[in-house]
Amino acid sequence: MKKKFTTSAIRNQKPRSQYREHSVPLYLTSSFVFPSAENMADTFSGKEEGIIYSRYSNPNTDEFIQKVCEMEGAEAGFATATGMAAVFASMAAFLVSGDHVIASRAVFGSTHQILTSFLANWGITFTYVEPTDVDSWEKHIQKNTKMIVLETPSNPGLTLVNLKKAGKLAKKHNLILNVDNCFATPYLQSPVAYGADLVVHSATKFMDGQGRVLGGIVVGKKELIDKVIFFCRHTGPAMSPFNAWVLSKSLETLSLRMERHCANALKLAKFLEESKQVKMVLYPHLKSHPQYKLAKKQMSLGGSLVTFEIKGGQKRAMRFLNAIQLCSLTSNLGDSRSIVTHPTSTTHSKLTEEERLSVGIKPGMIRISVGLEDVEDIIADVKQALKKS
Numbered sequence: 001m002k003k004k005f006t007t008s009a010i011r012n013q014k015p016r017s018q019y020r021e022h023s024v025p026l027y028l029t030s031s032f033v034f035p036s037a038e039n040m041a042d043t044f045s046g047k048e049e050g051i052i053y054s055r056y057s058n059p060n061t062d063e064f065i066q067k068v069c070e071m072e073g074a075e076a077g078f079a080t081a082t083g084m085a086a087v088f089a090s091m092a093a094f095l096v097s098g099d100h101v102i103a104s105r106a107v108f109g110s111t112h113q114i115l116t117s118f119l120a121n122w123g124i125t126f127t128y129v130e131p132t133d134v135d136s137w138e139k140h141i142q143k144n145t146k147m148i149v150l151e152t153p154s155n156p157g158l159t160l161v162n163l164k165k166a167g168k169l170a171k172k173h174n175l176i177l178n179v180d181n182c183f184a185t186p187y188l189q190s191p192v193a194y195g196a197d198l199v200v201h202s203a204t205k206f207m208d209g210q211g212r213v214l215g216g217i218v219v220g221k222k223e224l225i226d227k228v229i230f231f232c233r234h235t236g237p238a239m240s241p242f243n244a245w246v247l248s249k250s251l252e253t254l255s256l257r258m259e260r261h262c263a264n265a266l267k268l269a270k271f272l273e274e275s276k277q278v279k280m281v282l283y284p285h286l287k288s289h290p291q292y293k294l295a296k297k298q299m300s301l302g303g304s305l306v307t308f309e310i311k312g313g314q315k316r317a318m319r320f321l322n323a324i325q326l327c328s329l330t331s332n333l334g335d336s337r338s339i340v341t342h343p344t345s346t347t348h349s350k351l352t353e354e355e356r357l358s359v360g361i362k363p364g365m366i367r368i369s370v371g372l373e374d375v376e377d378i379i380a381d382v383k384q385a386l387k388k389s
């Protein structure tokens with residue numbers, strides 16, 4: 001029976017011990033014992049199925065992976081210590097010297113660093129392409145192109161990539177389509193349905209949803225995930241069983257949380273759109289978003305992130321942040337608590353001014369990860385900070 005989204009997150013409570021607990025216990029153990037030398041040998045050789053060592057697998061990480069696979073409609077997965085470990089593994093497991101990557105220009109800052117600072121050391125080249133114009137990507141495909149890397153919506157510019165077009169292009173040229181689905185979560189968007197071969201997440205964000213643990217995951221086609229598993233087992237970025245235990249429980253409320261995040265975010269975006277202190281607001285499900293039609297098509301709701309440009313540039317943006325009272329000034333997102341950041345001076349400060357502007361990050365840009373508080377309180381805080389700034 002194919003389970004529905006939230007049921008997948010709630011009814012994957014395996015394994016159950018002799019105590020018949022309702023929630024999966026925490027298997028905080030680095031290794032597992034074997035009943036005999038023969039069984040140990042057979043498990044190591046793969047003849048017998050079994051859990052060997054928590055760098056390879058663990059009942060808690062298995063539970064988390066199983067849930068995310070069902071939510072994403074993917075065949076298999078591997079859970080990692082952080083989102084960046086998942087992003088890196090999804091590239092490093094496949095790319096070899098001489099390969100070429102097509103990457104959407106609007107990717108997360110650390111993904112940009114992998115592409116620009118590390119891949120070149122291993123003889124792997126890449127070309128940045130415009131996220132809003134997938135039709136223009138084909139001319140950049142080379143004989144040695146192996147993978148397309150993209151993120152939609154992007155952090156922090158909330159630029160979308162047309163997944164249907166990217167899926168068709170990848171299929172036509174037999175390329176691995178690798179999609180970071182962190183901002184949308186599997187509740188709002190299903191990249192696999194559009195042909196994504198690999199989907200990565202920072203589980204640190206909405207999957208945890210309460211700002212407690214770090215985590216990441218790569219899911220996708222089994223034959224590809226087998227390569228990710230081989231890479232991760234031997235290079236060691238495994239998720240801790242404790243974090244997997246926390247995350248598995250969090251997934252049970254993902255759909256409820258996303259409904260509230262998105263409803264609050266839409267109300268805040270509409271408020272900001274009306275404000276005379278604001279130059280422009282970006283929110284995928286606002287009619288004024290340049291890709292509104294696409295957002296309505298490929299995202300069931302608009303997400304929790306609202307980005308806006310305050311009149312008066314960076315100085316005023318800093319004053320706005322200093323005037324904030326209820327929301328938090330922190331670099332995370334996807335938390336139950338609303339979070340305000342200034343990308344130019346924080347998450348994207350390592351990029352050059354030119355690089356920032358090329359992905360639409362202006363000095364007066366502010367990103368709000370809209371939380372689960374009463375929306376009237378979030379709006380009141382933003383309103384008083386706009387006034388004070």
Ligand SMILES: Cc1ncc(COP(=O)(O)O)c(C=O)c1O
Nearest residue numbers: 082083084108155182202204215
């Ligand atoms: C889109 C996206 N991908 C990946 C990451 C990296 O995740 P982590 O911080 O869990 O390594 C982030 C973090 O903010 C992100 O926003």
